[in-house]
Amino acid sequence: MRYGLDFGTSNSAISLFEDERVRVLPVDPGQARPEIMNTLVYIRRDGQISIGRAASEAYYRDNVGREAVKQRITTDQTFKSYFASTGEIEEQIVIEVDINQPGRFFQAIKSFLPEDGYGGTEVWGKFMTLEQLVALYLGEMKRRADEYLGREIDSVVLGRPVFFSPDGSGDDLAEERLRRAAELAGFREIHFQYEPVAAALHYEQELAGPEEYVLVFDFGGGTLDTTIVRVGKGRWKQGDRRDDILATNGRVIGGNTLDEEIMEHKLFKYFGEDVRWSEQRLQLPHYIFAMLKRWYTIPNLQQQQIYDFLDDIGRVSTGRKQVKALETLIRKNYGYSLFQEIERAKVALSKDWETRISFIHETIAISEYFGRPAFEKIIAGHLRRIETCVDETLASAGLEPGQVGAVLRTGGSSYIPAVQKMLERKFGAAALRFQDAFSNVASGLGVAAAHGTWNH
Structure with a gap:
């Protein structure tokens, strides 16, 4: 038997095809979706290692307010x-x-696989290769899956993108690193299948008619990937499906990008965006707000000269409360928890028409109404880029929208209503297939593992 394992940039999942059905295994128990695990690793100074949601919780406990x-x-x-x-x-x-x-926090480690300039990092006095970091995560996923099943499985079909990087230059390196990480994690037999092919496998098994073309629309936390795949009855039994991939395209746009836009357009005002100081009515430096757009760059501002500058500005500016909130955000490591609240609000707008971004900690007091129309206005430029990416993919495949039989969505960001509306407008509502966007790649990899459908 073999696992199907989807090692994603933001989330990962592991599956097994057994008794004529595929199961995505609950390897992160206690969570709302225990079969979906955040791709996070946290290594404490004392050597304790956490992965998944536990990693973010440990980071939060150790750092927020510190x-x-x-x-x-x-x-x-x-x-x-x-x-x-x-x-x-x-x-x-x-x-x-x-x-x-107190600890080192790692996220999006998959994105470093094709980078030959990044071999690893020092963790508490010991150099760890990128493969070793990935193996920590994969190995714990395997251990939990084995424990859940009550038996050891050491064979796996791993998902991989068609291209790990935009120009494909690091593809061989990335796959070899992922293979080595899987070996270090305890897998002995390792195969690969393209993620868009995996996403299409379940749909393909149910096909009764002639072959057709599907668009796999993968919109996750870090990137957008669009792929046209040829599917047909019985084709899922074939191994290498490289020739069935007619076109692939992508953009560096993901859920994290949209979180950054929300931070800038809705919350910068709470941290001094409108503050003016001196007779020249100067604004706060742009580089400060550039660091605020991503939670993991906010600690770069933890410098005494910045604290001194903010202290001086706070005494002479028009917005002392906002300057003090900015200092607290930087000094007390509240960036991660603030962006968690931003993400929660963004996800809520996929179901609800309105929500509030609420964050009350020390001198930070945010209570911001946030409606779906405002969100769609904020991300309008990205929506146009997403549609352009889809159009380019169709053109590369030589197809018109009407020639696409189905649109298979994967990745949590594909649930955004404005994205769904764009796809419905282009392909028609009947073409959109409602699969589980978080686990359909893992499910397809489980099917591939059971039937020997992998790259050769």
Whole structure:
């Protein structure tokens, strides 16, 4: 027997085809969707490792409200500068580190697989390769799945994108790294299947008519990938389906991108966007707000000179409350929990017409009405880019929208109503197939594992 394993940028899942049906296994118990596990790893200073939702909870417990203590450390590395007066000067690189940092938090590690410039990172005095980091996650998924089934399974069909990077330059490296990580995780027999093919396998098994073309619309947390796949009765029994992929395209747009837009357009005002100071009515520096757009870049602002600057501004500006809220956000590591609330509100708008973004911590007091029309206005530019991506994919395949028999959606961001409306307008409501966008790739990989449908 073999597992089907969807190792995703934001979420992952593992499945098994048994007794003529595929099951996505509950490897993250206690969660609302225990069969879907966040692709997160948290390694504490004491060596304790958490994955999935437990990783985000451990990071939250250890860091939210904690003030970073920075120390300047001189490294062994050097850089060279040239000055007209003195010539070339070689200096050692000095970095600032948080000496009280309780743990290292890793997310989106799949996105680094094709990067030959990133081999790994030092974790508490020990260098860990990228393969070892991925293996921590895959190995724990395997252990939990084995424990749930009461037996060990050491064969797997892993999903992989058609291209790991836009130009495909790192594809061989990425697949080899993923294979090595699976080996380190305890798998002995390892195969691969393309993720869009996996998404189409369930649909393909139910086909009774002639072959047709489907659009696999994969809109997840980090990227948008669109693929035209040829499907047909009996074709799911074939192994390598490379020739059935007529066209593939993508954009670096995902749920995280939309969260950044919400932060900028709805919440920057709570952190001093409109603050003016000095006789020249100056604004706060743009680089501060550039760091605020992503929760993981906010800690880059934890510098004493920034704290001193904000303290000075707070005494002479028109928005002391907002400046104090900004300092608290930076100093007390509230970025991650704030973006969790942003994501919650965004997801709520897929079901409800309106919601509120609420975040009350220390000097931060946010209660912001957020309606679906405002959200769609904020992301309008991205919606146009998404539609352009779909049109380019159709053109590359030489197809008109009417020639696409079905649209198979995967990835949580595909639930956004404005995205669904665009697809319905282009392909017709009857073409949209309502599958589980979070687990259909894993389910298809389970089918592939059972029937030997993998790349050769």
